[in-house]
Amino acid sequence: MAGVSPATSGTSRQQVVFDTEVDPDWIPFFTESPMELVPTESMPEVCIEHGLPAVEHRPFFVHSNGPHSEWPTLRAMLMSVAPFVQRLPVEATVRFDCPACEFCLAEIRRSRWIAVLALLVVPLTIAGIFTAVSLELRQLYVPLAFAFLPGCMPIALLAATLAWSRSGFFADVWMNQDADQLIVSAHPDFAAAVERNRAETR
Template sequence: MVGEDLSVRVRLATESLPESEVVWGEKRRFNPTAAVRFLARRVEGLPMVCVRHGVPATGVVPATINFVQVGSVRMPRTVGLELRKWAREIIPIPPWFRLPDTSAKLRADWPACAACIARFRWLRQLAFGVLLAGPPAIVALFLAAAVGVPHGVIVSLVVLCFPGWLPVGIGISGLMLMAANTDIKVEPIDERPFVVIRAHPRFADATRSERHAD
């Protein structure tokens, strides 16, 4: 898709996502106004053509994309915005630097080729592997301290756990999960019955053909 991607309109379902699929805390923190309300939408009617590579899709990649309110625009959350969110949770920062709360959520099952599906699964498995490696490392640290292993080993285990796993490992895992979830570039969302994505020209052609067929 590099160098040849196009802007493509994809249709949104008329009904909103059910409340069970919306994180309650996100919706509760967002302060709606008369002009801006919380959106929870789902993409539908996608052709079975890989969005990134334009080849016949062998499956789908499920994705949940969050949008934050920047002025009057609901912007898709980026890695940079995510880092600001983490800073907001960890350390006191000025109000002008804080990340806006989530104002929209988009669900999609993106048609994908074998390479895209493999990338999605690899990123998720690696991220969850790093997350799950922490508790055993902490247990090993306490056991090593209890049985009196050499001081150098104890120090290595401490560094591996803190900050190796917490917060560095957890942070990297979060970024890998975000990369897996936001592989398809989505433009700001609004009240219209479609959203614009960046996609391969052959996916764009297939989308137009299905739209004309309808």
């Protein structure tokens, strides 16, 4: 049963629960493919993170095994690609349109600019190395070598990857253990809007 319950994190955020159902447009081609789910009700025109009026809806998804719902961090990114980490199989994926406000869109743009600037460091450093070699500026060889390794490889690339992954983050969401409910850690105004919508449809 979908509902709203206070979050246990000690903050003012609330956990909003949406029931899910199999996407009627989902056609599995392989038996191992994860089940595609969608929420049984639409989300209000309110930003999940900030509680402000939504100005855009952006595609979002979460796997039943996580950790796509978690805020992207360097540690989480490295753990996701580590070969020794045991990963749970994905049983289902919930896809939905996530309401985003102006603050969300500004954060997206900022994260993408950071990613682009981090990537630009790589060709600029390489160009600096070639320039220093061609002009025989030996006093720059060591600083530029450190700027390239580990400066560009891998620090700049990791920073760019992390910033770009954060540009796709819109809400802290996850699925319950039975993979039949979508749980959203939401702003109280979003939770109130959900309750109003449900009250109107009863």
